[in-house]
Amino acid sequence: MIQYPTKKKTSDQKGISTRNRGMSLEDDLNLTNEYYRIHELANVHKKPTPVQVVSVSYPSRNQAKIVEAYYKTPSTTDYNGVTQGVYFDFEAKEVTDQQRFSLQRIHQHQIDHLRDIVKHMGCAFLIIRFVKHDVTFFVPFDKFDQEMKSTQRRSIPLSWFQSECAIIQHGFTPPLHYLPHVHQWIKEKYEK
């Protein structure tokens, strides 16, 4: 059953799970996206890190071995995909600070890219996990962008996420079921 997100909260504790976490946010997302593919809920992929290849050698006829290459700065976010025909695109960040998300963590090219997605009516968001609290937020990018523009601070406090954003449930299969939030967004946007 798909559990649609709600913003109702009763205590500060809500959504803070007590499970033992051993996996990174990226692991959780990879497993979740795999689950979505298998169960035909969405098609979403992590984009490969772009690499500038300088030199390749051919130790055998069918094998190309890259012997000199450099990481390039990606021009986009890490993940994009499709569900219900709608394009969605997000960046995922783990935060070790207990109280705030530093805005230095999100790069200008990622901001530009996500703004562009909003412009094209795609669903752009961030998935932000406060590791110490073991809580993960679904952060619609337009909301986040508004907050960024209106604040003088160089960070956004945990309390803002708690009051403005939905919590993504941690689970077993899938580990991080963020898709209901995307569907909710689509519903609100397109009144589907």
Added chain:
Amino acid sequence: MIQYPTKKKTSDQKGISTRNRGMSLEDDLNLTNEYYRIHELANVHKKPTPVQVVSVSYPSRNQAKIVEAYYKTPSTTDYNGVTQGVYFDFEAKEVTDQQRFSLQRIHQHQIDHLRDIVKHMGCAFLIIRFVKHDVTFFVPFDKFDQEMKSTQRRSIPLSWFQSECAIIQHGFTPPLHYLPHVHQWIKEKYEK
């Protein structure tokens, strides 16, 4: 300029432009996608080729040099993007054969991926250029898939593309204006 003898063409010429071509399909698409981004018509990117990095050295403090890596088979197509909120996804192929597109040119994982996009109501297509004729087709994937399934042949003839698919106009800016075909697809699909 030496004019090599050519076969006279009369009515077969449909859609065959006479411009001097110097650019590959990939170059055309990169410029076109850049044009779309700048003019805010769509956000579309070529996915980087995935590379399995085995070993990295650090010749200086801020530089990571990849010294052993291998190309991985991509699990998706080359391009995806968003326009009007809708996800679109395509693979581009240049064909040197004058009369047919060999089905070996499109890999099973690409077929699986595009089928999946169709399932999720995204706009999945191929852009196929017959280089010798200098003509480029917009090939909706569901149509192509149907033809693949129904044919016993290992290729699809040029004539099928000519009768079933729209021609993408070659131009200057952008060099390959495929987006109107995506918009048309969206219009038909969603009656927007």
